[in-house]
Amino acid sequence: MQSMRWVWGYIRNFRIRLFSGLFLALVVSILNMLNPYFAGKIVDKVIYGQENELLWIFLGSMIGITVVKTVVRYNYQLMFERVSQSVIFTIREKLYDRLNQLDFRFFDQTKTGDIMARMTGDLEAVRHFTAWTIYMIFENLTILLFAIGFMFYIHPPLALAMLAITPIIGFFAMRLSFTVKPTFSAIRGQFARLNSVVQENISGNRVVKAFAKEGYEIEKFSKENEAFKEKNLASSRVWEKYLPILDSLAGVLTVVMIVVGGYMVINQSLTMGELVTFNSLIWALNNPMRMAGWLINDVQRFVASAEKVEELLNTKPEIKNETKRYNVKHLKGVVEFEQVSFSYGDEPVLNDINFKIRQGQTVGIIGPTGAGKSTLVNLLSRFYDASKGEVRVDGLNVRDWDIHKLRNSMATVMQDIFLFSDTIEGNIAYGNPNASFEAVQAAAKMAEADGFISKLPEGYDTIIGERGVGLSGGQRQRIALARAILKNPSILILDDTTSALDMETELRIQKTLKSLLKEKTCFIIAHRISSVKDADLILVMENGTIIERGNHKELLAKKGSYYKVFNNQVGNFDGMHDLEEVNYLNGAQ
Numbered sequence: 164m165q166s167m168r169w170v171w172g173y174i175r176n177f178r179i180r181l182f183s184g185l186f187l188a189l190v191v192s193i194l195n196m197l198n199p200y201f202a203g204k205i206v207d208k209v210i211y212g213q214e215n216e217l218l219w220i221f222l223g224s225m226i227g228i229t230v231v232k233t234v235v236r237y238n239y240q241l242m243f244e245r246v247s248q249s250v251i252f253t254i255r256e257k258l259y260d261r262l263n264q265l266d267f268r269f270f271d272q273t274k275t276g277d278i279m280a281r282m283t284g285d286l287e288a289v290r291h292f293t294a295w296t297i298y299m300i301f302e303n304l305t306i307l308l309f310a311i312g313f314m315f316y317i318h319p320p321l322a323l324a325m326l327a328i329t330p331i332i333g334f335f336a337m338r339l340s341f342t343v344k345p346t347f348s349a350i351r352g353q354f355a356r357l358n359s360v361v362q363e364n365i366s367g368n369r370v371v372k373a374f375a376k377e378g379y380e381i382e383k384f385s386k387e388n389e390a391f392k393e394k395n396l397a398s399s400r401v402w403e404k405y406l407p408i409l410d411s412l413a414g415v416l417t418v419v420m421i422v423v424g425g426y427m428v429i430n431q432s433l434t435m436g437e438l439v440t441f442n443s444l445i446w447a448l449n450n451p452m453r454m455a456g457w458l459i460n461d462v463q464r465f466v467a468s469a470e471k472v473e474e475l476l477n478t479k480p481e482i483k484n485e486t487k488r489y490n491v492k493h494l495k496g497v498v499e500f501e502q503v504s505f506s507y508g509d510e511p512v513l514n515d516i517n518f519k520i521r522q523g524q525t526v527g528i529i530g531p532t533g534a535g536k537s538t539l540v541n542l543l544s545r546f547y548d549a550s551k552g553e554v555r556v557d558g559l560n561v562r563d564w565d566i567h568k569l570r571n572s573m574a575t576v577m578q579d580i581f582l583f584s585d586t587i588e589g590n591i592a593y594g595n596p597n598a599s600f601e602a603v604q605a606a607a608k609m610a611e612a613d614g615f616i617s618k619l620p621e622g623y624d625t626i627i628g629e630r631g632v633g634l635s636g637g638q639r640q641r642i643a644l645a646r647a648i649l650k651n652p653s654i655l656i657l658d659d660t661t662s663a664l665d666m667e668t669e670l671r672i673q674k675t676l677k678s679l680l681k682e683k684t685c686f687i688i689a690h691r692i693s694s695v696k697d698a699d700l701i702l703v704m705e706n707g708t709i710i711e712r713g714n715h716k717e718l719l720a721k722k723g724s725y726y727k728v729f730n731n732q733v734g735n736f737d738g739m740h741d742l743e744e745v746n747y748l749n750g751a752q
């Protein structure tokens with residue numbers, strides 16, 4: 164019932180068309196009663212009554228009714244199709260909207276395959292319900308009621324005899340309905356799992372091939388596929404149990420009609436024509452009973468899918484955008500963390516983080532993998548909210564900024580770079596679609612990307628594949644950096660952005676960024692000392708806490724953790740570029 168109420172919320176907007184469709188369906192149901200009536204009349208009036216001139220009138224009427232019925236039915240089927248397309252269009256838009264509002268935590272916990280199952284299979288089940296099931300239920304129900312009424316009008320005792328078994332049919336139809344529902348929920352759950360396996364396999368196909376795990380993946384898929392088949396078969400077994408009963412009961416109707424009706428004709432309490440009318444009306448009892456099973460099937464499938472679609476639509480983002488401050492054109496970029504702690508679920512990741520930086524300063528964050536560096540900057544953009552303490556930008560808690568204003572003022576080059584399947588120009592201009600080509604090129608130059616882009620046969624018009632396939636890791640990093648630069652943010656966050664670049668390129672980029680970053684606050688997360696050594700403040704992190712802080716010189720003088728990393732990195736160099744770095748680092752000492 165809840166699902167019906169939910170879908171009605173969408174259908175309501177198209178109710179005029181829906182009710183017009185239902186009205187036409189009603190007309191067809193009435194027309195369906197006329198042919199059995201004329202068939203009876205032909206027997207009584209023409210065959211027995213010898214009123215031959217009436218034959219052509221009856222036959223003509225029957226043909227006319229059939230034509231009108233076909234035309235009207237075609238029209239209301241079209242109406243329902245239109246309603247369903249409009250309804251599904253609205254729901255799909257809302258779903259996509261909701262997906263875009265949901266935050267990192269949702270995507271951390273939800274499988275892409277499951278989301279895709281909701282956006283495709285589940286939506287299709289809802290569409291099928293609005294396009295077909297609604298009018299079929301109405302059509303079958305009205306045909307059944309008219310047929311019963313008509314039978315009572317012709318001969319109440321025979322009608323009663325035939326109806327005696329319909330409650331039994333109804334009972335089994337209901338039993339079927341309750342038993343089959345859980346099987347549909349299981350089928351759609353398994354479909355989502357199957358989707359997830361396929362999606363992961365496609366996204367991770369390079370890893371699969373690199374590890375020669377095709378066999379393992381095929382086996383994993385086969386297992387889910389087998390489970391999908393089993394769940395479908397389990398559902399069919401429910402059908403197999405009830406369908407023969409429903410079919411046999413429907414067959415009993417014919418037997419009752421022939422035995423009881425035949426006896427009444429012999430008794431002369433029923434005319435032969437009336438028996439023919441009854442016979443022609445049997446399908447009007449039979450058909451809805453048989454269809455009841457399929458329709459129950461469709462309704463249950465709809466309910467199982469609608470629950471999933473509704474659940475996604477009702478999922479609320481944890482990051483709320485409640486207090487909206489718009490009145491500032493540009494953020495300055497003053498950043499402060501005060502006693503900030505954070506955990507993903509129960510696992511503490513950041514613990515009592517405190518630091519403050521002025522506009523235009525650069526902060527370097529260094530530390531072993533898993534220390535919490537990316538998590539720290541994620542709090543700044545409100546990808547997650549701090550569990551304790553306050554993160555402030557320009558003196559205001561980030562929770563009090565309008566989230567779009569906040570994020571629009573920042574540009575993050577994430578560790579895991581994602582490029583869209585679009586042209587290189589389109590990718591760089593993603594955050595600033597109105598930028599001129601010259602601006603795009605200038606950003607690419609600053610990110611040291613213009614050189615390799617210009618060498619491509621199609622230059623900036625080169626379409627890059629999903630996830631930037633076709634480019635090297637370093638090239639992807641540079642396009643992502645150009646994308647961030649072009650956004651002209653107040654705060655630039657570079658999360659391991661130059662890790663895939665050679666030293667020479669990194670040094671050139673750093674020089675360019677220095678002039679660019681004068682006014683901008685910048686966070687540089689890196690493993691290489693060379694990437695952070697010019698920062699105004701370097702935070703050394705370990706296990707979610709800041710264990711050392713200061714600038715390069717101060718930290719070296721401390722001879723602590725940073726000094727150790729510095730020595731390790733300097734001591735490990737043996738190549739040409741490494742020598743260059745040694746000199747570079749020593750020069751700064």
Ligand SMILES: Nc1ncnc2c1ncn2[C@@H]1O[C@H](COP(=O)(O)OP(=O)(O)OP(=O)(O)O)[C@@H](O)[C@H]1O
Nearest residue numbers: 271507512530531532533534535536537538539578
């Ligand atoms: N989305 C997430 N859900 C749950 N735990 C997470 C999530 N992201 C990171 N973690 C955990 O939080 C801790 C800190 O991760 P984080 O990515 O901030 O480290 P990092 O210092 O940036 O590491 P790296 O240098 O490898 O990028 C790790 O233990 C990690 O397993």
